[in-house]
Amino acid sequence: MARPAHRLTMAALALAVGGATAALPTTPVHAESLTAASTATAPRPHPSSAAGGAEAGSQRPRNEAPVRRRLVGSWTTSADRITAALGGQTVRMVVRASIGGTGMRLRLSNVFGTAPVTFASVHVGVQAYGAEILTGTNRPVTFRTRTSVKVPPGQAVWSDPIPGRIAGGSALVVSFHLPGTVRGVTGHERAYSTTYLSDPGDHAAEESGEGFTYTSTQWYFLDRVAVEAGAATVGSVVAFGDSITDGAGQAVDANRRWTDYLRQRLADQSPSRRMGVLNAGIAGNRLLHPNVGPSGLSRFYRDALSQPGVRTVVVYEGINDIARGEYTSIKPLAYGYKRLIREAHARKVKVLVATLTPFYGWSTWTPEREEIRQRLNTWIRTSRAFDGVLDFDRAVRDPEFPEQLALSYDSGDHLHLSDAGRRALADAVNLRML
Known part of the structure; x- marks a missing residue:
């Protein structure tokens, strides 16, 4: 799949940051010590989830310790080693907080790096438009009270808590200076x-x-934002998937992933039902084998289960395994799903699995692969192996020809969804199951 063409959006965003300074813990949270990042106040048992991530695979990091305050993930992206060379310049990125709160923390990752990376003069503000920041919102970020931090290869680091409150839906602008040249970028x-x-x-x-x-x-490098959420916030939901979750088919800066639409639905709920929504999609990713990024099996702990405050994971992955594989049985894929379920349940995290959506008309579609998709969807619907099923297939397929997407939900390539299709996925989520 080709990289999308750049299109600059200059729409001003009416978002604000509260100015009051919150009462914050005196001990900052850092991933060098791989501290845990959530304790329970939710209605159901809640695991202690690692805020750090020093491992590139799925193994649980060592030397975890509980955090004094309950953190909930507000934004994430799944990292990989990407082709880029940066240095001697400032990077400014825009990410959208799914829930608000006080004591915001940023995580900078060098998990896929091969050399230490120094981050200097890290700041976070609220976007006005483009690279412009709303006046008075750009704040310095520290790491153990220092304004710069060196992150070794294979590790990540959390910032100190940042004073003030951010609002859910805020477009956060994170800037940092890279004094040295970095190749082999984690991003x-x-x-x-x-x-x-x-x-x-x-x-x-x-x-x-x-x-x-x-x-x-x-x-580049930024892979998590967490906040100290109020007691009413029940935790976060992680969407774990491939390009359809990553956002393929949308315009740049549109914020129309299906997880964006889900965030909007949750924002309209009563405070006691609000959740952080975390997108852990990687375009081209497979469940069983590395392709683009590590396999779903190997990255599940790092990208999903170690998220601060994680309560539920939605697994919507496997279509690349089918579309690019030569499976004659669903057993390998069913085995992969069961492994994810065991890992999640061992940490008291709920798992919802989504049925795989149609891809008739895509270049690799064959009747044999369609049969595997249909058989796997039947197993997902009937096996009762999960805590719940989201029938994404039923939500977007053509009722007259269920092997293909409905025309209005097709982005045009017969695999990825239009804006209406991604909204249909979000609307198909039973919020009570989260």
């Missing part, structure tokens, strides 16, 4: 969001966007 290939890159120099503290003369559609 996310298809952000579907504009990242701004400066000429040489440190422009992180500037609220103006004038110093940022280059753009990209990748995210």
